[in-house]
Amino acid sequence: MYKIIEKEFFSEKVVKLVLEAADIAKSRKAGHFVIVRVDEKGERIPLTIADSDIERGTITLVIQVVGVTSAKLANLNVGDEILDVVGPLGKATHIENFGTVLAAGGGVGVAPLYPIVKALKEAGNRVITVLAARTKDLIILEDEMRKYSDEVIVMTDDGSYGKKGLVTMGMEEVIEREKVDFSMIIGPAIMMKFGALTTKKYNIPTEVSLNTIMVDGTGMCGACRVSVGGKTQFVCVDGPEFDAHQVDFDEMLMRLNAYKKEETEAYEKYLALQQA
């Protein structure tokens, strides 16, 4: 059992949980994720380790509520326990001093981006971060990002905060202004797809962190498979980060909808039960 010792809402649908998981805290690196099963009847879902504290033996998760499991997690309180947490999974991010790095985070993708930005900064890079969301309330981790970025550009779709426009606009602004040596884009699949197209135009080496559907997270099931450079890869063991310009985003977007119907129904049922 993994006890929750801190909880904070970043916005109505985005929650931060700090939980006890001493072994994972010790061995995790930027880019790693865990698989969580909330309770006996729960499904296993992947979540990036946003931060950790070895001394306290804790890891931090930032969760966006999109369906049953994420809603169950957001409903837990300090002192509650999560049944299963396993990790750290996936390959850690390859960190080096590239020079100037453009980091782009969309929505809850900012959470997994945060430890990477931190590591990139600590490796001596000049880091320019673009944070994007639909509206002001959905911008998360801004202060944390500012601490480890040389510059932060905020973009909102509705212009309620920062600049008005999509993440790609913010990215292009930087690319046209100065030489970018490497780019890291994390967010919803559709945002990563367009972000990747943007950096491809300028031939900037780019990585994305894919958020496919998973079951075990250890390479055992193949649920997480995507095509990268025409070859099938398992996101949980070969990734989650891949060369953005090789990923077949259309296939990935399609596969994310594999259980759309079941998930929507289950979520509606869950919400109805919560209200009852």
Add this chain to the structure above:
Amino acid sequence: MEDLSYYKEKRSEDWRVELRKTKKAKERTLMERISMLEQDAVERSQNIEEVNLGLTEEMALVEAQRCLDCANPTCITGCPVGINIPGFIKKIEVKDFLGAAEVLKDTNTLPAVCGRVCPQEKQCENSCFYTVQLKKPPVAIGYLERFAADYERNSGKMAIPKVATNNGIKVAIIGSGPAGLAASADLVKFGYDVTVFEALHEIGGVLKYGIPEFRLPNEIVDVEIENLRKMGVKFRTNFIVGKTASFDDLRAQGYQAFFVGSGAGLPRFMNIPGENSIGIFSSNEYLTRVNLMKAADNNYDTPVSFGDTIAVIGGGNTAMDSVRTAKRLGAKRAVIIYRRSIEEMPARVEEVKHAQEEGIEFMNLHNPVEYIADQDGHVKQMRLQKMKLGEPDASGRRRPIPIDGSEFLMDVDAVVVSVGVSPNPLIPSSLKDLETTKWGTIVVNQDTMQSSVKDIFAGGDIVRGGATVILAMGDGRKAAAGIHDYLMEKVKKN
């Protein structure tokens, strides 16, 4: 084969000699092999209860009489772990069912499991005197093994094996499949402080996430795990060695030897066009969703695909388990697509027979070459090619050859790909010094199961690349002996 003198000695005990005289061999051979009680085929294809219901006491007593208690029990040579087969069967004949279970447990940690899932027709029963000499149906060794083990479990008098006093030496077992469980049982008996680390949230490996309830109820595995707990084995779930902690971390925590039984968990795909469409799964994914995550139960959160027509590609146990699962989840057509003929299927004969009875369709000598998806990316058709059999290949089976121009389309709602697994690369990739083969299996000394890293031993599918429960258990036990020798030697030196 090892020395059979141990069996000979047991065979000359007075009660055995007397028992042989109670019925003439001739009479014994005229008796008919007992049939297993089974759930009705139509009924069972709609529930997940176990198909085989076991033997009654009367049936077991009769079947036990068929065994001739041969002077040269060839059956034993067919069992990968050399169970004293007449030894336990004769105990059944004299109604000492607990005694029979005890004989089984001398060599087999999980007889209730092996009695159910061993490919007996290729192993012990294939070497029985009846099969070899009389050309008659063999003694139902598997059924009797299951009977004795079930009797013991249900008697409430399950013997918890004696363990030596804890010697304080820590040993880590990686993976809780049959290999790991068998190794842990022996090591705790020798007195070691044993911890089993398991990546998943459940103990049991393939016995839990792979083999379905209708063939091997989880409860049976759970009872064995509970017994191991009582013997002092510790279990840590959600712990991936090589990720959650490295071998060096564990060494620093005082672990002095390791047994790796991490299995062959990596599913293979065929790399044909359209294979990443929605609705196409590996059998591991399909079975894990249903068995481990209970996806077919509405009260559980994990979803699984249902559909009218489900095709399963392959001919092994995993394919049979998947297709029979699909049928139980309500598929109108559950179809096996296999590129060779039915005789060449690697699955247990009983499973193929059960599948046929349950209305599974068999499309042998067919192979998929492409999947076609609808506009949402969901598979709707598969292009199949007909095959014919050519010359035997290295495995002795006749090679399937595609027939040109034979392709046609078949409508499907979901496809389960069950064309084999590869060794789980997590451990090998986390250890630079570990010697592996080009297939990714760990290289070990055949006698001690020691790997190229002195304190690491390995067995089961991670060494064999995909084998059987009994072979995995045999490896686990051999490794436990190897670890014991290694550690005793080490202690002596210090």
